[in-house]
Amino acid sequence: MEPQFNAGIDSPADACPAPTTPAARRLPAWVTRADTWIVAGVLTVLAALAGGALWLLWKLITGLLAALDAGGRIADDAGRAAATWVAHGPISRTITAPVHAYLDSHAVGLPATAEQLRWGWLITGVVLLVAASFGARGARIGWCLHGVSTAAMVWAASPLDNRELAVAVTAAVWSLLAVPAFARTRAAAPRHTTVVITRPAGADSAESQVAR
Incomplete structure (x- = not known):
């Protein structure tokens, strides 16, 4: 009978443990919560x-x-x-067309050309209107004179049958433009000066002594 030696292995299965599969691995605890x-x-x-x-x-x-x-x-x-x-609308041309025609027909012999006179008439009106809107009295007077001269040129150069209507349109447009030119500006508040007169400290006693 041959002797048997115990190698500490109970069975052949214990010699080669089964590998761990992915399904058998444990997931982290926070994943399963x-x-x-x-x-x-x-x-x-x-x-x-x-x-x-x-x-x-x-x-x-x-x-x-x-x-x-x-x-x-x-x-x-x-x-x-x-x-x-x-x-360039019909209302504006009712005014500008006669003015240009008047200046073109009366600029002959003058040092300034008709084109220069037209620009001078336009720039003068704009400057007077802006200055009058800021309260300049001289500009307000000049704006009135500019309107009168414009109406006179419209009357002279418009057709005979329509000159009254053309002047009326000119007056209406000038009146609308005169609203800001003659708007009442707010005057500055007047300054009042207060004078305080104080009596000397011993004035009452001195007067009483003089009265005695």
């Missing part, structure tokens, strides 16, 4: 809401900028149309 998944869900919802809010804000800003740009173009076009109508 319920509150971790709740926090992750809340953060996801908040991120989605923040992204939606930023997208909506961006749309609002771009829409507002587009509206302002469109409004600016419309206002610019309207301003140009209004300026063109004021400068």
Whole structure:
């Protein structure tokens, strides 16, 4: 009978332990906790809401900028149309056309040309109107004289059948322009000076002694 030696191994299975598979590995404790998944869900919802809010804000800003740009173009076009109508419209030409015709026909023999006289008439009126609007009395008188001379040129150069109407239109336009020119400016408040006269300290006693 052969002797048997105990090598400390109970069975062949103990000599080669089975390898650990990925399914058998243990996950971290925080992954399996319920509150971790709740926090992750809340953060996801908040991120989605923040992204939606930023997208909506961006749309609002771009829409507002587009509206302002469109409004600016419309206002610019309207301003140009209004300026063109004021400068070259039928009301303005009712006044300027006779004035230009009068200056063209009466500038012969003068050192200044008709073009220079037209610019002088226009610049003089603008300067007088601005100065009169700031309260200059001389400019207000000059504005009245400028209006009278303009009405006289309109009367002389307008057609015979329409000169009364042309002068009436001139007077109406000049009256509208005279509103800021003759607006009452706020006068400065008058300054009052208060004089305080004090009596010397022993004046009452000296007067009483003199009276005795």
